[in-house]
Amino acid sequence: MREISLHILDIMQNSTAAQARVIKVVITVESGKSMLRIVIEDDGCGMDSKVLAKVTDPFTTGRTTRRVGLGIPLFKASAEQSGGDFAISSQKDVGTVVRARYEINSIDRPPIGDLPGVIADMAAGYPTVEIHLQLENGDRQFVFNSREVKQVLGDVPLSEFEVIVWLREYISEGLKEIFGGVLSEINS
Ligand SMILES: Nc1ncnc2c1ncn2[C@@H]1O[C@H](COP(=O)(O)OP(=O)(O)OP(=O)(O)O)[C@@H](O)[C@H]1O
């Protein structure tokens, strides 16, 4: 089973390929605490309805000269296998929103995985992109924003080794604080 953070990485890489300047990842424990919702939103180039229809279901599109990828279909399958659901919406020249929901206690839900590593590496690797991570569970909330961190750092680049180590640790603490006790793989 693939970790959820790797699906998030795939989707964020689609966003950077689409020239996004802002990528917002919001992960929420829904009220009732049975579902985990993941929303990844970007302001990249977007897709027209024809392309959008293909990416959601690449195997039923018939002949095409264009290579159709697997990042989106794999994320969709993963969420649906756990009893969740998946949706993607997009508008040309505006941006794209990917939404996945996992049933938290399903044995088919993959662990969240190394989300701190994924977010820290994206922030370090794409310093001109604003990477926003928001974790929510009831009235508990954690926010990481790479643009704000960059402002505080001044001349020190986000790709500096010590900065990446700190970022990972900071996000890891946030994960524990917000999802500890709800996601069984996180020890609070
Ligand atoms: N956020 C996005 N903005 C604009 N276009 C997108 C976005 N996400 C996906 N697409 C389009 O949908 C296609 C399919 O995405 P998907 O992630 O499934 O596969 P891929 O990125 O082409 O390949 P893979 O992820 O397997 O390396 C992309 O090639 C791109 O054309």
Ligand SMILES: [Mg+2]
């Ligand atoms: Mg992709």
